[in-house]
Amino acid sequence: MNDLDKFREYAHKVVDRMVDYYRNVENYPVKSLVAPGDIYDLFPELPPATGEEMDEILRDFDEKIIPGMTHWQSPNFFAYFPANSSYPSVLAEMLTATLAAQCMIWETSPAAAELEEKMMNWLKQMIGLPAAWEGVIQDTASTATLASLITAREKRSEYRINEEGFSGHERFRIYVSTETHSSIEKGVKIAGFGRSNLVKCKVREDLSFDPEDLRARIEEDLKAGYTPLAVVATLGTTSTTAVDPLREIGEITRAYDLWLHVDAALAGSALILPEYRWMIDGIEQADTFVFNPHKWLFTNFDCSAYFVKDREALLRTFEILPEYLKTSTHGHVNDYRDWGIPLGRRFRALKLWFVIRSFGVSGLQAMLREHLRLAGFIRDEVEKDPSFELMAPVPLNTVCFRYHPENTTEEELDRLNTLLLDKVNRSGKAYFTHTRVKGKYTIRFMIGQTHTREKHVKNAWELIRTVSRSLS
């Protein structure tokens, strides 16, 4: 299809589909019920030799793609973490797709570079980071964390590892807690530190990083001849949303001159609420910070906000300047290709701009407060019900619990809860996922989907209770 009038016709049809989708999304099974291979086998072995009609493609989208989708935008999605979207964000994504600009340097789209700089400054104020820090949009928190670890490596080695490689250098150590996200381990591997140099410290009763254990492990490593390099603290761990004690960890990193990266992928959004600012008490001691507006700030994936204290260190680590990318403005403007790993970049600031303007800070705050209130409601329900057990504190939007009828062995509890989760998810009415808390199988009730309201949360809780009664 190469005809602009046809494009207009189908663009309108697609918009109608989008609206119908949002209207009907509650009627689809939240978690796709297809089996492995079901979807793959629906498509021909060979690509079409000649072009097909858009009507046919769209019909196949309805019949073959939708049934194989898990509906993250369903208000009954309570699994993993939210992958937020919102109407203003989708509108911006349509325009971004239309412009289809490569925003690698300022000259390849000045508006994209300057709006990104402005949006990072808005976000920085919204979440209360130090005014002197600077921000850049990365695709994911995983990439931002990798960038942070590589910057730590380069700054400490005086940019020599970039030149010479690792051989002959000290054995660096990176410290995390046992609850830290798997992306840190991936980053440690990719950055060349070696997984055996990732030190997993103990957590306290509430599953947050134990600073005493951190100090002890650093001391041990120093005695053994290692070079402690960096610590990653988490605000809102993936399993239970535990919040690491940033001030105490920061004091240790300062005392030993270590790099400190803060992974607030999910929980960073809650910092727009003054009542959650306690989480970044001590942030001035950190070096880098990442959070994902694409998780819990109503902005489509991908949009990860990465903030750094030392912009020069970031640029010195990643800067490249081949002849074909030389411009007269270099050095006077932000060329974001030098602020991270990929060269090519989408215009991602546009959706943030649409979202923040359309809802306003107070609108965003109200939506987050409602999610947090509903999480508090579920926590109370779990605590009130003698056949359920709360498995972790609830500092944010995720309630960890299990079904726990009287006189049941641990082994039997694991089996019962696995069954409960499976039956609930198979009903198609809601979708939950699990974790293990101190080794025990635990169901997570995450409340953060853009369209989730009180009735969805109450219905989902009733569903869990009803299904649990049918198990015994």
Ligand SMILES: *Cc1c(COP(=O)(O)O)cnc(C)c1O
């Ligand atoms: C989701 C999450 C990540 C990974 O985020 P991506 O953007 O998918 O890389 C990392 N850390 C924490 C704490 C998370 O919740």
